[in-house]
Amino acid sequence: MWNPKPQSFLIISLLCMSALSTWTAASNGGGGKPLLAAVTKDASTSLYTAPLKDGRPLVLDLSSPAISLPCDAKKGKGTVTTTLSANATDGKNPLFPVSFPAVATCAAAVVGVAGLAPSGRSSFPAQVARTQKVANKMALCLPSDGKTTSGDSVGVAIFGGGPLFFIPPDRGDFTAMLAGAARLHGFHGSPGYFVFATGIAVEQKQAVGGPLAVGLSSTIPYTALRPDVYGPLVKAWDQAASGPSFPWMQRVAAVAPFERCYNSTKLAVSLSRLGYGVPQIDVALEGGASFLVVGGNSMVQVDADTACLGFVRSSKGGQAPAAIIGGFQLENRLLVIDEDKQQLGFTTFLNAIGLSCSNFNFTHAA
Ligand SMILES: *[C@@H]1O[C@H](CO)[C@@H](O)[C@H](O)[C@H]1NC(C)=O
Ligand SMILES: *[C@@H]1O[C@H](CO)[C@@H](O)[C@H](O)[C@H]1NC(C)=O
Numbered sequence: 001m002w003n004p005k006p007q008s009f010l011i012i013s014l015l016c017m018s019a020l021s022t023w024t025a026a027s028n029g030g031g032g033k034p035l036l037a038a039v040t041k042d043a044s045t046s047l048y049t050a051p052l053k054d055g056r057p058l059v060l061d062l063s064s065p066a067i068s069l070p071c072d073a074k075k076g077k078g079t080v081t082t083t084l085s086a087n088a089t090d091g092k093n094p095l096f097p098v099s100f101p102a103v104a105t106c107a108a109a110v111v112g113v114a115g116l117a118p119s120g121r122s123s124f125p126a127q128v129a130r131t132q133k134v135a136n137k138m139a140l141c142l143p144s145d146g147k148t149t150s151g152d153s154v155g156v157a158i159f160g161g162g163p164l165f166f167i168p169p170d171r172g173d174f175t176a177m178l179a180g181a182a183r184l185h186g187f188h189g190s191p192g193y194f195v196f197a198t199g200i201a202v203e204q205k206q207a208v209g210g211p212l213a214v215g216l217s218s219t220i221p222y223t224a225l226r227p228d229v230y231g232p233l234v235k236a237w238d239q240a241a242s243g244p245s246f247p248w249m250q251r252v253a254a255v256a257p258f259e260r261c262y263n264s265t266k267l268a269v270s271l272s273r274l275g276y277g278v279p280q281i282d283v284a285l286e287g288g289a290s291f292l293v294v295g296g297n298s299m300v301q302v303d304a305d306t307a308c309l310g311f312v313r314s315s316k317g318g319q320a321p322a323a324i325i326g327g328f329q330l331e332n333r334l335l336v337i338d339e340d341k342q343q344l345g346f347t348t349f350l351n352a353i354g355l356s357c358s359n360f361n362f363t364h365a366a
């Protein structure tokens with residue numbers, strides 16, 4: 001893992017900032033169009049992919065700062081130049097296909113990766129920004145598998161900034177309807193996006209105090225909590241779940257990797273657009289915003305009769321981040337990651353307002 005000294009980090013940050021402002025200036029003058037990708041969740045791996053390489057999928061990885069492709073024995077190892085493709089978009093529909101050159105590293109893997117982590121030049125969004133003359137900003141709406149929440153497993157990503165409209169488009173630009181935002185931070189040189197939390201509450205009662213470093217991951221299926229955070233959170237969850245507000249919560253045998261599972265036949269009486277009626281988990285972020293996790297983002301339907309709290313105990317202690325928010329907790333809300341502003345923005349859980357990440361109109365504009 002790359003662990004820069006503070007001074008060199010500052011210099012690199014300044015270099016990146018000046019490079020970014022050059023691109024932003026270019027985007028104002030050059031009038032490039034953002035690029036659109038359909039995002040699919042793979043049922044067996046829980047990975048999210050987009051068909052960016054000749055129609056073949058690349059894994060979207062918020063923790064990788066580069067593009068990597070499976071090695072081609074003939075071309076050899078190292079850095080390769082490749083052609084990627086997507087559709088330009090006005091935020092409502094695909095407009096026209098675009099192909100562009102990209103620099104990738106070759107990896108001994110069967111599937112390529114579109115790294116979305118912060119990077120000056122090598123990440124997928126940075127390369128889109130440079131070649132399309134658009135902002136280094138992405139809007140990411142990860143789909144669910146359609147089992148617990150609505151949606152047909154096709155989400156949407158727009159690289160280069162908004163707007164982003166769902167069907168029907170008269171609801172407006174969702175990149176401008178954020179429920180909250182928080183400043184992005186580095187974390188000990190780890191690649192990826194991190195924010196700071198001031199605490200985590202269950203049903204408005206603080207369970208864990210801050211400050212807590214919270215990362216985002218699109219390659220772990222469920223939020224992983226450091227053991228010293230997981231313990232108190234589950235204790236607070238149990239207290240709330242056994243209280244008078246949740247008479248439908250009946251514990252049943254645990255189903256790995258989860259520890260708190262419930263009879264979902266009983267839970268069904270509480271089902272609403274928010275998902276099952278279970279204690280609300282509230283990650284209070286630096287700056288005052290709250291990342292709310294309601295039933296639709298917390299309860300995993302493991303079989304027809306059982307739904308489990310989709311948080312897991314991470315094996316990492318000490319210097320690890322307090323929490324890594326995983327795919328299931330990111331699904332069906334729009335994330336807006338703005339590298340220029342160093343800001344993570346997020347909408348409310350879309351199912352709560354009768355939408356999902358599958359409500360983008362992928363029909364070509366007439
Ligand atoms: C562009 O959009 C059309 C219509 O949704 C789709 O069929 C096509 O695969 C897209 N092209 C790329 C390169 O993603
Ligand atoms: C779950 O609840 C239903 C309805 O009350 C009941 O019939 C069933 O036996 C329960 N299952 C378990 C495993 O407790």
Ligand SMILES: *[C@@H]1O[C@H](CO)[C@@H](O)[C@H](O)[C@H]1NC(C)=O
Pocket residue numbers: 093167168361362363364365366
């Ligand atoms: C999707 O976009 C196409 C092209 O603009 C339009 O004809 C169609 O009505 C849209 N579909 C919905 C459901 O809005």
